[in-house]
Amino acid sequence: MSVSAHQSLGWPDAADAPLELRSTKTSPYGRKARIAALVLGLADGIAERPADTRDPGDDLRQQNPLGKMPCLIVEGQALYDSRVILEYLDAVAGGGRLFPRDGLARFRCLTRACLADGITDAALLVAYEGRFRRADQMSDIWLTHQRGKIERGLSALAADLPDPRVTDAAAIALACALGYLDWRQPVQDWRGRYPTIAAWLAAFAAAEPAFDMTKAPT
Structure with missing residues (x-):
């Protein structure tokens, strides 16, 4: 996908502003997002940062008011839950790969x-x-x-x-x-x-x- 196409979807340049995935290695929903990123060739542009849903001081609760993961931070905006994240990643990769188009x-x-x-x-x-x-x-x-x-x-x-x-x-x-x-x-x-x-x-x-x-x- 071209740079302009990435930008039109809100996908930042990975070298300058990698996306951030808030999750854990044991979360089944976080695993969905990680599999999707690998399958679509987008994993290198996503930085993973652990989240603790039980910690009231974890900023996950500011990113997702429900305090749930996974949460994908895109240019300061939070996308959740896993279904939305998969839709977004599929769109960034050109669409039609994880979801039939219509x-x-x-x-x-x-x-x-x-x-x-x-x-x-x-x-x-x-x-x-x-x-x-x-x-x-x-x-x-x-x-x-x-x-x-x-x-x-x-x-x-x-x-x-x-x-x-x-x-x-x-x-x-x-x-x-x-x-x-x-x-x-x-x-x-x-x-x-x-x-x-x-x-x-x-x-x-x-x-x-x-x-x-x-x-x-x-």
């Missing part, structure tokens, strides 16, 4: 991505129940409710998996959701219960190097 295919991709993000949301809420509450405060009703979302989402996706050879927004969102399920294990043995999805993830990881490149450090 038609029903675009909205099917968006819907699949939202479903995958919903699985991640529910998994995070299960993890937070253990992280922010004492054992005597935890709600089995709440945990069952969130796990039901995960399981229904996986069942729906098992019947309508994206092409693992195509790295679009839906595939990125699903891969990051599954990676988070592997790490936090909010449901038991998702791989054994949904073998077609486990096989999909293996195929996606084999086709897309950015997935393994963005694994959280152990």
Whole structure:
């Protein structure tokens, strides 16, 4: 893409003003943004700065009033959440790579991505129940409710998996959701219960190097 085209989209010269991604290496949503940047060839122009959502002194809360990550700073302006960031990066790269440009295919991709993000949301809420509450405060009703979302989402996706050879927004969102399920294990043995999805993830990881490149450090 030409310099003028970058400027028309608000994309600064990386040498003078690199973009800043506020996230952590363990955030599944931050991982979506990092995969997208690698896939689109934009990673070298993005500086990563850790964020702490629990720290009231972290300026993430000024950048995103919700105090959530990831947050992409573009010429002093904050873009959030991960879906918006992926749309922006796709536009900067010329468009049509992470999202179909138009038609029903675009909205099917968006819907699949939202479903995958919903699985991640529910998994995070299960993890937070253990992280922010004492054992005597935890709600089995709440945990069952969130796990039901995960399981229904996986069942729906098992019947309508994206092409693992195509790295679009839906595939990125699903891969990051599954990676988070592997790490936090909010449901038991998702791989054994949904073998077609486990096989999909293996195929996606084999086709897309950015997935393994963005694994959280152990």
